[in-house]
Amino acid sequence: MFDSSEWLNTDLNTFEIGPYDYRLQAPMKLSLKADGELIVSAAIETGFLHKGVEKALEIQKWRASIAYADRLDSSAAVFAELALCLGVEEIIMLPVPPRAQKIRIILSELNRISSHLACVAAVARSTGALAVMHHVLRDREQVLDLLELVSGARFSPNFLRFGGVKEDVSDGFIEKMIETCETILIRLKEYDKTLIFSDTFIGRAKKVGLIEKKLANETGMTGPNAKATGLMYDVRSSSPYSGYADIDINVPLAPAGHEHLGDAYARILIRIQEIATSIDILKQAAEKMPIGDFCSKKPEDEIIVPRGEAYIRVESSRGLLGCHVVSDGGPTPARIQFRTPSMAGVMALPKVLPGNKLDDLSVILSSMDLGMSEVDK
Amino acid sequence: MIESVISSVYDYFKEIFFRFRSFTEPSITAFCYMFSFGEKYKEVTEQYPNPISAKTADDLPARSRGFLFNDIDKCTGCGACVDVCPVKCIRLETEPAWDESKTWVSVFDINQAKCIFCGICVEICHPNALIHSKNYEGAVDNMNKMINSFGRSFVTEGQRRKWALARKQMEEDWLTQ
Amino acid sequence: MTPWTSFFPWVNDYFPSWVQSFFGVFIATLLVIVPLLTIFVYLSRKISADIHARIGPAVVGPAGMFQPVADLLKILQRHTVVKEAPLAPLIWFYLRWMIFFSTIAIIPLGFAASIFNSELGILFFFWIVLAAMLATMFVGISHGSAQGWFLGMQIWAQAVAGAFPASVTIVCAALHSGSFQWTMVVDQQGFSPLYWSAFSNPFQFISFLVFLSSGVALVGLSNILDGVFVYNDYGKGMRIILSKLLYCYSIFLWSIMAVILYLGAWNLPPRLISAATYIGGNPAVNITQLGCLFIKCFFLMLVMVFLNNALPRRRSDQITYYCWRILGPLSLLALFGEGVINIGGMLK
Numbered sequence: 001m002f003d004s005s006e007w008l009n010t011d012l013n014t015f016e017i018g019p020y021d022y023r024l025q026a027p028m029k030l031s032l033k034a035d036g037e038l039i040v041s042a043a044i045e046t047g048f049l050h051k052g053v054e055k056a057l058e059i060q061k062w063r064a065s066i067a068y069a070d071r072l073d074s075s076a077a078v079f080a081e082l083a084l085c086l087g088v089e090e091i092i093m094l095p096v097p098p099r100a101q102k103i104r105i106i107l108s109e110l111n112r113i114s115s116h117l118a119c120v121a122a123v124a125r126s127t128g129a130l131a132v133m134h135h136v137l138r139d140r141e142q143v144l145d146l147l148e149l150v151s152g153a154r155f156s157p158n159f160l161r162f163g164g165v166k167e168d169v170s171d172g173f174i175e176k177m178i179e180t181c182e183t184i185l186i187r188l189k190e191y192d193k194t195l196i197f198s199d200t201f202i203g204r205a206k207k208v209g210l211i212e213k214k215l216a217n218e219t220g221m222t223g224p225n226a227k228a229t230g231l232m233y234d235v236r237s238s239s240p241y242s243g244y245a246d247i248d249i250n251v252p253l254a255p256a257g258h259e260h261l262g263d264a265y266a267r268i269l270i271r272i273q274e275i276a277t278s279i280d281i282l283k284q285a286a287e288k289m290p291i292g293d294f295c296s297k298k299p300e301d302e303i304i305v306p307r308g309e310a311y312i313r314v315e316s317s318r319g320l321l322g323c324h325v326v327s328d329g330g331p332t333p334a335r336i337q338f339r340t341p342s343m344a345g346v347m348a349l350p351k352v353l354p355g356n357k358l359d360d361l362s363v364i365l366s367s368m369d370l371g372m373s374e375v376d377k
Numbered sequence: 378m379i380e381s382v383i384s385s386v387y388d389y390f391k392e393i394f395f396r397f398r399s400f401t402e403p404s405i406t407a408f409c410y411m412f413s414f415g416e417k418y419k420e421v422t423e424q425y426p427n428p429i430s431a432k433t434a435d436d437l438p439a440r441s442r443g444f445l446f447n448d449i450d451k452c453t454g455c456g457a458c459v460d461v462c463p464v465k466c467i468r469l470e471t472e473p474a475w476d477e478s479k480t481w482v483s484v485f486d487i488n489q490a491k492c493i494f495c496g497i498c499v500e501i502c503h504p505n506a507l508i509h510s511k512n513y514e515g516a517v518d519n520m521n522k523m524i525n526s527f528g529r530s531f532v533t534e535g536q537r538r539k540w541a542l543a544r545k546q547m548e549e550d551w552l553t554q
Numbered sequence: 555m556t557p558w559t560s561f562f563p564w565v566n567d568y569f570p571s572w573v574q575s576f577f578g579v580f581i582a583t584l585l586v587i588v589p590l591l592t593i594f595v596y597l598s599r600k601i602s603a604d605i606h607a608r609i610g611p612a613v614v615g616p617a618g619m620f621q622p623v624a625d626l627l628k629i630l631q632r633h634t635v636v637k638e639a640p641l642a643p644l645i646w647f648y649l650r651w652m653i654f655f656s657t658i659a660i661i662p663l664g665f666a667a668s669i670f671n672s673e674l675g676i677l678f679f680f681w682i683v684l685a686a687m688l689a690t691m692f693v694g695i696s697h698g699s700a701q702g703w704f705l706g707m708q709i710w711a712q713a714v715a716g717a718f719p720a721s722v723t724i725v726c727a728a729l730h731s732g733s734f735q736w737t738m739v740v741d742q743q744g745f746s747p748l749y750w751s752a753f754s755n756p757f758q759f760i761s762f763l764v765f766l767s768s769g770v771a772l773v774g775l776s777n778i779l780d781g782v783f784v785y786n787d788y789g790k791g792m793r794i795i796l797s798k799l800l801y802c803y804s805i806f807l808w809s810i811m812a813v814i815l816y817l818g819a820w821n822l823p824p825r826l827i828s829a830a831t832y833i834g835g836n837p838a839v840n841i842t843q844l845g846c847l848f849i850k851c852f853f854l855m856l857v858m859v860f861l862n863n864a865l866p867r868r869r870s871d872q873i874t875y876y877c878w879r880i881l882g883p884l885s886l887l888a889l890f891g892e893g894v895i896n897i898g899g900m901l902k
Contacts, residue, residue, distance in 0.1 A: 013700035037704065037871070056463075064463040067495035128867030131407055134606035138421050152440035152509070158495045166500065170440065186417070194406050199399030200866045299500045358704065359869045393880055400865065407864030411604045422608040 012040055019048050023362040025122055026372035028346075034358055042353040044346060049376040057336045062088070062162075062303045065333060070156035072338060073374035075118050078104075078111040079316035080323070080338065080374075081160040086241060087325035087336075088162050090310035097293040100164030101243030105285045106177070107150070107159060108242075109278040113184065114143045115317035116224075116271045116278075119369040123268055124195055126362035127204045132195045139187050142180050149173055162303060164295030174286050181279045188272060196272065205265040209364035211352055212262060221344040223319025224270045225368055227252065229262035235315040247284050252277060264367035271369075305329070318342050318371055340374040442494045442509045445487050447527040451506035454480035458498035458507055466491035467498065472532055475540040485528040489515055579659050587658060590848065591802040595622045597852075598859040605863045632791035642696035650689035651796055654803060657682050661807075662736040662814060663844060675736040676724050679811060680717075687713035687774055708870045709774055715877035716771030722885035723761040723768070726892045727751060727815045730758055740819040752816035757891035762816040764885045769812065771877050773804040775858075809854035813847065817854075820847040
């Protein structure tokens with residue numbers, strides 16, 4: 001009779017969501033093919049936030065390289081500093097005093113809490129729960145105030161030095177930190193009521209953006225994204241660094257029998273549990289804080305890094321952050337390369353997006369917490 | 378057959394119930410925020426240029442890194458800060474001072490727009506001349522206003538001659554003592 | 555119009571009635587609707603700021619009351635730097651705006667209901683809103699891009715999904731009052747909440763709740779990101795203002811329909827009516843009735859703002875599922891129950 005495909009336009013819609021879009025959390029280009037409202041295929045283009053950090057590190061003095069490592073990712077700055085410092089300390093074979101190690105742990109966990117709160121705020125914003133977004137950002141401000149109290153800056157603390165930290169923690173910092181931890185625990189219960197267990201949010205986030213364990217394994221995903229799929233790997237517990245060995249960490253993992261493992265809802269739940277774990281670690285570190293030196297080197301000591309290389313793995317808030325430090329004995333680093341965890345998420349996106357609706361794009365992207373700044377370096 | 382009908386009807390009404398229940402908890406919390414029922418629900422922002430309530434520079438923590446300030450009397454012109462600055466925002470030019478062993482810092486320009494406030498120059502400054510002030514308001518309409526000059530400006534020829542004369546006078550006084 | 559033109563008797567000599575109604579509508583828009591919407595914009599910003607634990611407008615005027623005026627003046631001075639918008643979406647944009655605001659002519663603003671008292675009063679409203687949503691779909695489709703097409707179809711799907719339960723509940727309300735006429739709907743209700751149509755019997759209550767939910771989908775308010783219509787990026791300040799005005803007006807339409815059908819409209823207690831007549835005659839009564847109507851209307855609009863800010867948003871297909879699969883049967887249930895009650899009443 002008549003062939004309906006002649007007059008029914010059944011081609012796929014192709015369109016690009018450009019570097020700047022209200023659905024994206026960071027600049028990236030998504031080329032989508034959609035069948036109606038279902039995404040059929042996706043291709044991603046990155047590089048819009050390329051700053052040339054790794055090249056710039058080759059021409060800076062060793063002392064200035066820490067300031068550049070900060071800029072790898074703004075909301076998770078301390079982890080890159082920590083990786084760089086641990087790398088150089090391994091080459092120089094410089095011991096770090098135990099007090100400095102505990103201070104480093106405290107800073108790392110504070111930064112982890114701040115980064116996860118930012119992700120929760122982004123997810124709340126993408127589902128339209130503006131009230132929750134503002135409340136989460138208000139609580140993040142308290143953590144940032146703590147960071148400013150100890151280092152002088154909210155986002156790029158530049159506080160770690162080779163051999164320890166820049167100066168001792170200020171008076172009253174530990175007490176204020178415990179107070180903030182208690183406040184955040186109370187607020188986490190409030191978020192449970194307003195966002196996590198509300199039926200609307202569950203409807204938006206369950207079964208959305210499913211990542212299978214196999215895919216996480218193939219792309220090298222680590223961190224909360226991988227833990228939500230059931231892939232258990234946390235550098236803090238498997239190969240402890242910087243004093244994590246005597247801290248009891250109960251790493252949250254999505255329970256095995258949980259349905260819809262690896263969807264956006266599981267990722268958000270894991271992040272909230274990681275905030276609670278970090279608060280626990282902070283309390284333990286505050287209790288076990290030894291008295292002593294805060295740095296093995298003085299600022300006036302010259303930094304001479306002999307020939308050598310080191311590879312350090314650190315558990316950043318987004319996953320495993322690797323840092324390869326190569327020194328040829330000169331005043332500037334020969335090469336510093338970072339293996340950033342968000343890259344795995346970017347590589348997995350073309351396989352995660354198909355099968356989801358276009359409306360869910362912003363929820364998926366915000367729940368995966370891709371730090372494009374560290375992908376593009 | 379009957380069980381599937383009953384279970385689907387039950388699921389249907391359970392779904393309706395959950396949907397209506399998801400209204401109540403967030404609404405109650407939002408209600409508490411609207412009327413600020415207690416410490417937990419207060420508003421946390423302040424109107425910005427409000428001289429009474431907004432945080433002044435003194436309220437910031439002691440270690441806050443604001444704009445850089447150089448005390449030119451303490452500065453020795455060693456150039457360590459220029460060397461270590463990650464973004465090369467400091468421009469330094471020196472000349473011999475009236476006492477040949479000392480340095481006259483003629484130009485010490487800090488481009489506050491380029492500065493990344495990392496604090497390495499402050500840490501490495503040996504005489505503690507460079508410090509971070511706690512000032513952070515740097516909105517200007519012309520980028521040249523962001524360059525802060527702390528130098529003493531170049532020594533003129535007339536000034537050099539006066540210094541030479543003063544040095545000769547001092548030597549003669551010392552010789553005739 | 556007649557009680558008001560008694561102040562200006564010469565008007566009847568010079569202007570025919572259609573000109574009088576035209577001016578009446580114009581004045582009603584300028585002096586009543588636009589200030590109302592300005593106050594609503596301010597209140598909605600303050601309330602959403604309160605819920606977000608922040609201050610909100612506080613600089614311009616006492617407690618920031620003149621912030622909408624300041625924003626209006628600022629947006630009007632906007633320069634466009636992008637190229638001019640394509641023509642077809644522009645035409646549909648203005649058409650949509652005109653269709654929506656043409657409902658001002660038939661809004662029953664108290665005394666004005668008696669002027670345009672057709673027997674199909676409520677249904678006019680419903681059809682015009684549906685036509686306006688169709689125009690909204692065309693704004694998106696005529697954009698030419700895949701995204702515009704997609705958003706247009708989404709809006710229309712939501713509007714149709716909301717239209718079904720909304721139309722059934724309108725029929726239910728008309729069954730309760732005996733006619734689609736505005737004045738009959740209002741006369742059936744009284745001042746105190748016990749006499750409101752919403753609380754008169756359980757089926758009317760169900761139909762009230764269903765109307766509230768499906769009306770939101772019908773008027774197109776449910777899935778808008780941050781309350782700004784997504785493809786309003788045409789730059790020129792006036793269009794942004796019209797868009798914002800339209801958003802507020804659609805909330806106003808939704809709430810005024812709910813108030814008149816279910817929440818007692820502009821009925822006043824008899825003592826208040828006699829007191830107002832004593833003070834100022836018929837115009838005073840009209841103004842008091844308008845005041846009562848707008849207070850209820852405002853309350854409902856602010857409830858909408860509150861829910862917008864406190865709750866996350868649903869996806870478009872979840873909204874249509876909700877309207878068809880949950881609200882649809884509920885509205886039919888309400889209609890059936892109301893019919894049974896009415897037939898029972900008739901048989902007595």
